[in-house]
Amino acid sequence: MALKTKGKQSEAAEPASGPPTLKSIAFMTGYSITTVSRALKDAPDIGEEAKKRVRLVAKQIGYRPNRAGVRLRTGKTNVISLVLNTQEEVMGxxxxxxxxxxxxxxxxxxxxxxxxxxxxxxxMEPMRYIVETGSADGVILSRIEMQDRRVRYLSEHGMPFATHGRTDMGIDHPWHDFDNERFGHDAANMLAERGVKRATLIGPPDNLTYARHMKTGFATGLREHGMQQVALDTVTVDDTLDTIQAGVYEIMRGPGRPDGIVCGSGGAAIAASAGVEQAGLSLGRDVQLVSKQHTNILKRFRKDIDVINEDVRQGGRDLATCVIRSIEGVPADELHFLSYPDDPAEMPGVPLALPKVAV
Incomplete structure (x- = not known):
């Protein structure tokens, strides 16, 4: 039930102008500041009607808790830090x-x-900064390596975190990952269905865990169909579009050129298409191309590109869930999520809702 507020109106006198405060909400609802504070914290002794009223008013006036005060009272920042490199792929x-x-x-x-x-x-610099300053309650990391120093550091310092990708270092931690091994395998299958005999892969740098997954799946698919792998070791999806285009142009002008390409990102697919056409070849006729994409763009760029969608937005949801539950003390082995489209062979180029499965 709601706490009584009679006789406490002096505590909630009309607030001075400035950012909305607990006093502002108390004045507008008629509740005491103590009741307002406890209602916003979902205290069990505050009635649901009072909580709804307080929350509605707080939302209407744009109330935000004072972070410094929250930190002093609870030791928490209520911050989740997403650590990203400044050169993440621009394709969504x-x-x-x-x-x-x-x-x-x-x-x-x-x-x-x-x-x-x-x-x-x-x-490691942003890791040390976050841990040493206590500037976040949890961390989300991308570009995960098999032996990732950041994962070890955060684990040793007891900082809750989740990773976009997996490690291979004997440390159990929360993660979301896209099944890149299956992507590589399915992409090879799609090339085989189009009659490709020689295929190449533009994948991530070897230091990233998902490079191993993607290359393993791609090589397995090629073996199953008796296709030859043509090495393209001069470029990765991390390279500039100009570098990827130049690398594809060179391999297409050389002997034993591939007639199929698998790209690990949408940006690489656009650059590879330009390299194929620069070499005087036609996409969809002379060269087949299968690519992963994060946004619905490649089919609009070239209808002959076959696509497999990675729902990165769902990945973000999983990662946020992982890190919050880790803060709450949920064991890491309950916070593993692997996603993949239901049917990668039937994709018109629209984002799909990916199923997520605990691993």
């Missing part, structure tokens, strides 16, 4: 991940802060 990965994380954080006390770093700098 970063924005879609942020949207997914925001979907989950909405309605919780947590808000998102993006902590950027450059690939040229030490990736």
């Amino acid at each position: 990965l970063t924005s879609q991940m942020v949207l997914g994380i925001s979907d989950v954080l909405r309605g919780t006390p947590y808000h998102l802060v993006v902590t950027p770093y450059s690939l040229e700098n030490d990736s």
